[in-house]
Amino acid sequence: MINRILSLLLVLLMCSCSFFEDRSERVAKEGVFEKSQNPLPKKEPTTPEVTEFYEPVPPTVNPTGQNGVPSDAIVLFDGANFNSWVHSKDSRPVEWLLNDDGSMTVKDKSGDINTKQKFGSVQLHIEWSSPKEVQRNGQNRGNSGVFLQGRYEVQVLDNNNNLTYVNGQVGSIYKQSVPLAKASVPSGEWNTYDIIYHAPEFDDKGEKTKSATITVLHNGVLIQDHFEIQGTTEYIGWPKNDAHGKASLRLQDHGDNSRVSYRNIWVRELNE
Ligand code: MG
Numbered sequence: 001m002i003n004r005i006l007s008l009l010l011v012l013l014m015c016s017c018s019f020f021e022d023r024s025e026r027v028a029k030e031g032v033f034e035k036s037q038n039p040l041p042k043k044e045p046t047t048p049e050v051t052e053f054y055e056p057v058p059p060t061v062n063p064t065g066q067n068g069v070p071s072d073a074i075v076l077f078d079g080a081n082f083n084s085w086v087h088s089k090d091s092r093p094v095e096w097l098l099n100d101d102g103s104m105t106v107k108d109k110s111g112d113i114n115t116k117q118k119f120g121s122v123q124l125h126i127e128w129s130s131p132k133e134v135q136r137n138g139q140n141r142g143n144s145g146v147f148l149q150g151r152y153e154v155q156v157l158d159n160n161n162n163l164t165y166v167n168g169q170v171g172s173i174y175k176q177s178v179p180l181a182k183a184s185v186p187s188g189e190w191n192t193y194d195i196i197y198h199a200p201e202f203d204d205k206g207e208k209t210k211s212a213t214i215t216v217l218h219n220g221v222l223i224q225d226h227f228e229i230q231g232t233t234e235y236i237g238w239p240k241n242d243a244h245g246k247a248s249l250r251l252q253d254h255g256d257n258s259r260v261s262y263r264n265i266w267v268r269e270l271n272e
Helices: 002-030
Strands: 074-077 085-087 113-119 122-129 144-148 152-156 191-198 208-210 213-218 221-228 247-251 261-269
Touching: 074 113, 122 144, 144 191, 152 191, 152 213
Parallel strands: none
Antiparallel strands: 074 261, 085 113, 113 247, 122 191, 122 261, 144 152, 144 247, 191 213, 213 221
16 A cells, blocks of 8 residues: 555656656747746747746735635724724724624714725725615715725715716716716615725826826726826815825715715735
8 A cells, every 4th residue: 555655656756857847848948938028039939838937926815814804905994993093184083983783884074084004006895885765965965985095086975866967976086087887786785895096106206107096896897997097086176196105095974964884894905
């Protein structure tokens, strides 16, 4: 029995050696690139190995780590407390309502809230709902917002049977980009936003050299496709482009008893 196992191991060792020998022989013959090259060499490869590389090895992420959150994500809100958040104006403790179901609700006129941690480019997951019992119309029905780096708003709005300007509707980059679709669930149910955000870049003189970009999935539906953000998302006036570095994520208290709730908020920092 032991002999059979040893024989099997020997065969496996020989196979793996011959694999590497074959590969290195072919590579020696044709050359190989360990990473993708730009521009590509003029010589057209004639074996598959030349266009296969093994480094860098990407990190392993458990997509359903603790509580279903990716293992390398930073949890910003899981329903337990407001430890990751402060009042956006003066860093006072958050006054929003902490609910028994693991969500939080905007406390009217108590102010926006900011993450304590500052971020650059991120993947953001956030869930929100507007009240089942609707009040008012247009921009005054279930209005809140997710501000990347405290400046660039992805609109949160109860748009169900509720007409408003399309560049301010749910899922818009406020007053800059109309969403590709309205993918809301019925009022009172939970929506998801999954956002890929790349921060803008500025030179030494404070001039913007690269616009921020944003991609948004609303309940799994693509609604913003790598949109180049023009600057701050102003209610009145043109977008502004003052230089900034890492900054807090901000959630909006629209100040009209919106009663919007949030839950399950996490980010993955994107290294550029
Ligand atoms: Mg808003």
